[in-house]
Amino acid sequence: MSLDAVVTYVVERLPELWLRTGEHLMLTGCSTLAAMFIGIPLGILIFRTTWLRGPLMGVIGILQTIPSLAMLVFLLALLKKIGVLPALIALTLYALLPIARNTLTGLEEVSSEVMEAAQGIGMKEYQQLMMVRIPLAAPVIVAGIRTAAVVGVGIATLSAFIGAGGLGQFINRGLALANTNLILLGAIPAALLAVVVDFSIGAFEWGLRPERKKDKKGSLRRLMRRLAFVLPVAIVLISMLTYFTKPGWISKTAAQLKSGNKVVRIGTKNFTEQIILGEMMAQLIETKTDLIVERRFNLGGTMICHGALVNGEIDLYAEYTGTGLTAILKHPVIPDPEEALNHVTRAYHERFDAQWLKPFGFNNTYALTVREADAKKNQWNRISDLVNMAMEMRAGFTAEFAERPDGYPGLRRIYGLRFGEVRDFDPALMYEAVVKGEVDVVCAFATDGRIAAYHLVPLKDDLNFFPPYHAAPVIRENILKTHPKLGDVLSLFGGLIDNATMQRLNFEVDGKKRKTAEMVEEFLKAKGIL
Amino acid sequence: MIKLTHIFKSFDGGRSYAVKDLSLSVGKGETLVLLGSSGCGKTTTLKMINRLIEPTQGIIEVGGKDVMDYDPVDLRRQIGYVFQGIGLFPHMTIEQNVEIVPRLLGWSIRSRQERMRELLDLVGLPAESFAQRFPDELSGGQQQRVGVARALAANPTYLLMDEPFGALDALTREALQQELLNLKKQLKKTIVFVTHDLHEALLIGDRIAILHEGNLEQIGTKKDILDTPATQFVQDLFTIKRPGTLT
Numbered sequence: 001m002s003l004d005a006v007v008t009y010v011v012e013r014l015p016e017l018w019l020r021t022g023e024h025l026m027l028t029g030c031s032t033l034a035a036m037f038i039g040i041p042l043g044i045l046i047f048r049t050t051w052l053r054g055p056l057m058g059v060i061g062i063l064q065t066i067p068s069l070a071m072l073v074f075l076l077a078l079l080k081k082i083g084v085l086p087a088l089i090a091l092t093l094y095a096l097l098p099i100a101r102n103t104l105t106g107l108e109e110v111s112s113e114v115m116e117a118a119q120g121i122g123m124k125e126y127q128q129l130m131m132v133r134i135p136l137a138a139p140v141i142v143a144g145i146r147t148a149a150v151v152g153v154g155i156a157t158l159s160a161f162i163g164a165g166g167l168g169q170f171i172n173r174g175l176a177l178a179n180t181n182l183i184l185l186g187a188i189p190a191a192l193l194a195v196v197v198d199f200s201i202g203a204f205e206w207g208l209r210p211e212r213k214k215d216k217k218g219s220l221r222r223l224m225r226r227l228a229f230v231l232p233v234a235i236v237l238i239s240m241l242t243y244f245t246k247p248g249w250i251s252k253t254a255a256q257l258k259s260g261n262k263v264v265r266i267g268t269k270n271f272t273e274q275i276i277l278g279e280m281m282a283q284l285i286e287t288k289t290d291l292i293v294e295r296r297f298n299l300g301g302t303m304i305c306h307g308a309l310v311n312g313e314i315d316l317y318a319e320y321t322g323t324g325l326t327a328i329l330k331h332p333v334i335p336d337p338e339e340a341l342n343h344v345t346r347a348y349h350e351r352f353d354a355q356w357l358k359p360f361g362f363n364n365t366y367a368l369t370v371r372e373a374d375a376k377k378n379q380w381n382r383i384s385d386l387v388n389m390a391m392e393m394r395a396g397f398t399a400e401f402a403e404r405p406d407g408y409p410g411l412r413r414i415y416g417l418r419f420g421e422v423r424d425f426d427p428a429l430m431y432e433a434v435v436k437g438e439v440d441v442v443c444a445f446a447t448d449g450r451i452a453a454y455h456l457v458p459l460k461d462d463l464n465f466f467p468p469y470h471a472a473p474v475i476r477e478n479i480l481k482t483h484p485k486l487g488d489v490l491s492l493f494g495g496l497i498d499n500a501t502m503q504r505l506n507f508e509v510d511g512k513k514r515k516t517a518e519m520v521e522e523f524l525k526a527k528g529i530l
Numbered sequence: 531m532i533k534l535t536h537i538f539k540s541f542d543g544g545r546s547y548a549v550k551d552l553s554l555s556v557g558k559g560e561t562l563v564l565l566g567s568s569g570c571g572k573t574t575t576l577k578m579i580n581r582l583i584e585p586t587q588g589i590i591e592v593g594g595k596d597v598m599d600y601d602p603v604d605l606r607r608q609i610g611y612v613f614q615g616i617g618l619f620p621h622m623t624i625e626q627n628v629e630i631v632p633r634l635l636g637w638s639i640r641s642r643q644e645r646m647r648e649l650l651d652l653v654g655l656p657a658e659s660f661a662q663r664f665p666d667e668l669s670g671g672q673q674q675r676v677g678v679a680r681a682l683a684a685n686p687t688y689l690l691m692d693e694p695f696g697a698l699d700a701l702t703r704e705a706l707q708q709e710l711l712n713l714k715k716q717l718k719k720t721i722v723f724v725t726h727d728l729h730e731a732l733l734i735g736d737r738i739a740i741l742h743e744g745n746l747e748q749i750g751t752k753k754d755i756l757d758t759p760a761t762q763f764v765q766d767l768f769t770i771k772r773p774g775t776l777t
Contacts, residue, residue, distance in 0.1 A: 114617060114620070116613070116617065117611075120582055120606060121607070121631050121634075127634065132621075
């Protein structure tokens with residue numbers, strides 16, 4: 001990418017970059033602030049109540065060891081809400097440890113001589129604490145806040161998984177679309193942000209230190225101290241400003257919201273095909289109805305999308321019959337596509353007040369996929385051909401596939417397949433891994449454009465193990481009742497896209513790095529439904 | 531007046547005593563020096579007077595009232611304390627350090643300021659150039675003068691001084707000792723002064739109490755002690771080591 005291209009790339013995305021940075025700062029700032037309000041009193045409490053120290057620090061320490069994603073998903077389940085709230089709670093919990101611990105350490109480290117003096121001149125206990133101990137511990141406490149904030153900037157990138165926005169959204173989308181530029185567009189500002197946050201809190205602490213006689217009045221140093229003091233405040237204000245002045249299409253949406261129009265919120269999981277389908281549904285609804293679409297794309301996985309749908313955080317997303325059947329309904333595999341669709345339709349209506357609409361047409365089932373060269377050399381055509389060699393092979397699976405009953409566990413049972421080593425990958429990285437020879441077999445999706453583009457070969461499912469995965473829009477019945485037209489509009493997709501077409505569309509985005517919205521518009525116009 | 535009656539102090543539940551059966555009194559306007567080597571119980575005795583430490587047994591009276599009947603905070607605010615190793619608050623300016631007790635007592639800003647200037651002048655550190663500085667910008671001797679000024683701030687009747695000049699170099703120490711003698715004459719405070727320095731004890735004390743391993747060896751004026759040492763320990767102290775220092 002030339003410099004010009006980089007500049008254009010960034011400038012095009014500047015409004016969104018502005019918005020995401022604002023969201024990111026908001027997440028980090030609010031959670032750090034909340035953690036200060038909880039953590040500092042907590043630190044003081046355990047300083048004074050020695051027996052509480054072990055248990056409380058233990059609990060906070062354990063919170064810290066919970067992997068960030070697990071924490072987010074757990075909070076999601078607990079709060080039944082996606083978006084900013086669970087992200088803020090998770091970030092606050094993570095920020096608690098450095099702040100509480102540093103508060104405790106800072107208070108403990110104040111010299112006993114000084115404290116004896118404070119007691120000896122006749123300070124009451126709270127006076128000793130407020131006038132001597134806390135001021136002297138302040139630098140250590142601020143250092144804890146600093147650590148918390150910088151770590152917070154990092155962890156906040158994960159909150160995009162549950163639709164809380166922030167710079168992680170670029171990273172997520174970049175991962176989903178195998179687009180390095182997008183990843184960097186999120187990662188570089190996030191790194192810069194961490195540096196800026198660290199610096200400004202450091203400056204704040206410097207400004208907080210008592211003024212020395214040698215800092216003459218009116219000197220530059222003195223002016224800088226003033227500025228240092230204001231810096232974090234300025235950053236918080238700017239972030240709030242950013243957050244509340246959503247630019248570009250976002251402000252347009254907001255304006256339309258105020259005009260009283262109804263909104264449809266479309267979710268997607270975090271891979272290319274989902275985003276393409278989401279965008280298709282969005283564009284169709286935008287053209288054919290007067291509804292406003294809110295795109296809550298890139299949610300981190302099936303359970304998060306499903307949870308969001310059930311709790312009314314999103315109205316609509318594309319789900320696969322096989323996934324609905326086994327992962328959500330925990331039902332055994334139904335090999336017949338028709339029967340599978342009937343079953344999920346019935347069960348979703350009864351249990352989730354949601355409706356399956358007409359499937360798009362393609363079947364995105366799993367396909368065990370190997371390198372073309374290996375397949376030729378070993379004459380692999382069917383999955384059964386692998387059984388004898390499996391122990392010497394390394395497999396790369398998505399985390400979902402590794403656990404789902406219709407994934408690796410089922411494969412082991414039905415085919416007797418046991419791979420020597422199994423590694424978990426992000427869907428986007430899995431293909432890279434097999435191409436680069438880091439693994440030998442992956443669980444590709446049948447419609448993935450990269451199968452053809454990367455010279456990979458899907459093996460025939462000779463025992464008919466993989467259930468059918470026909471994609472269809474799944475929609476909340478509530479919104480269907482208020483806007484019956486939605487059902488008609490979305491059924492225009494019925495049977496529109498076959499496997500080859502879906503592979504091609506996926507590759508347009510994954511391989512050729514085309515912009516999803518543009519490509520989708522072109523496709524829908526060519527099909528004559530837009 | 532400060533009066534100690536049969537004071538015992540043990541830090542280990544009675545196995546050993548830091549102070550054993552100590553009785554003494556300090557008259558109004560008198561300076562009593564507690565002299566002894568480290569571990570003899572002199573600092574412990576001093577701290578019991580303002581209840582930083584509480585005696586295991588015995589009665590301590592300040593101004594005719596048992597210290598246990600005082601609120602410890604009130605008691606301490608009435609007694610100026612100069613700490614070993616200075617004990618100024620490093621995050622406060624000299625001005626704030628000196629004003630702290632009047633501030634705790636709720637004096638008006640104006641009277642605090644007035645008092646602060648007066649005291650800094652008294653200890654030879656003019657407020658104009660010193661009030662806004664921080665302790666670490668002063669020499670050890672200057673810091674200890676601030677320590678004395680802080681102890682005097684609320685005009686206490688009693689002054690407890692715990693080896694105030696111990697950490698200073700010989701020249702500074704002598705200068706400060708002379709200044710203290712002048713202050714004593716001016717202020718007429720009741721002072722209990724702890725030291726391990728024989729010379730200092732003889733110079734400053736109206737009376738001297740010699741402590742050894744928690745026992746009171748002898749109490750009396752300079753003349754009493756030099757002319758009629760009560761125990762072998764006291765005699766050795768002044769014959770072998772004079773005019774040296776106990777360590």
